[in-house]
Amino acid sequence: MATAIARVALAAVLVVGCTLSDCTEFPRSAEAYRQQATAAGSVETFEASRPLRDVAATFRDRASSCLQDLVTTTVSGPTHRLMMTKNSFHPTVVVTDRKAELQVQMRPESGLQLVELPENGFLVLVAQASALDGRRTRIEIFGSSFFYSRLYTAVRGWAAGTSTACPDMS
């Protein structure tokens, strides 16, 4: 029995190690992240009936209110095997004349770091807004709507101007 548990533990360590270090590379820039998400088909595109400056202002306001300095904690598992997860979040908003981009990074705050993460964590979502004309904006959201569904829903609402709600990232 003990040998079987040891084998499973070793396999898990190898799989996780492989996944996080050798076999998968975290994109370290928004451009690399967009390319990886596009290749994986994790992109949603829609048109918002509001000017780019409004979208940019919402990104700035909501990113600051909902995600800046945010730390979440989760405790899960059966009572004899509880697991605590703590993550911090870091949003960045980049605005130019023709574009506004929201980047969201997440950093696991556990003592054990299997891979070297960028300073503010790995990217979990990038939303890009480009002006179509003075009243319409093209929105592209790159990222997994499955793993970060609440963030995805919130950012979609911010971009479209239909909601200002913050996502519960815990």
Add this chain to the structure above:
Amino acid sequence: MSGYELMAGRLSRRAVLLVGALPWLAACSTAAQYQDAGPPNLHLSTTSTGAFLSFTVVYLDINRVTADCRAEHVGTLNLWAPLPLRPPADAVHLPEDRLSHLVFKFRTHGGNRESLTSYATLLRPRAGHTYQAAVKYDAGLYDVEIREIGPNGTPGPKVEHRPLSECRRA
């Protein structure tokens, strides 16, 4: 009836009692209750909609802000719980013309998982004005909106979100 059956019966009764008591336990807090006898100048309306077999308790940590911009905990108010032991707070007095750091906390309980996220902002209540905070948690998204009400009851502007790091400017 065998001893084993008796023990199993007792255990299942204890499990039912424990599960039944969970909402009350979740609503309990060891944190100090916020107490300020002044006339209420912050009115709170809070709603929380749970998902299947889960609920989100909402509470508010009130901190005073020191001259060197540190937040010192003064007390906590329960804003929403499924089966509260005492009625949730709907109005409170904050010191006028002094910065308070308000941390709205959302603790979700469900299955064998418990998670916590929060929304923090600075507020400097003006003398003669009151404030209306609408706090809403629904389906993994939350919203906190604070509005200023003028001395004659006229609704004023939405109070902008200000993180603690902007303490010197607020």
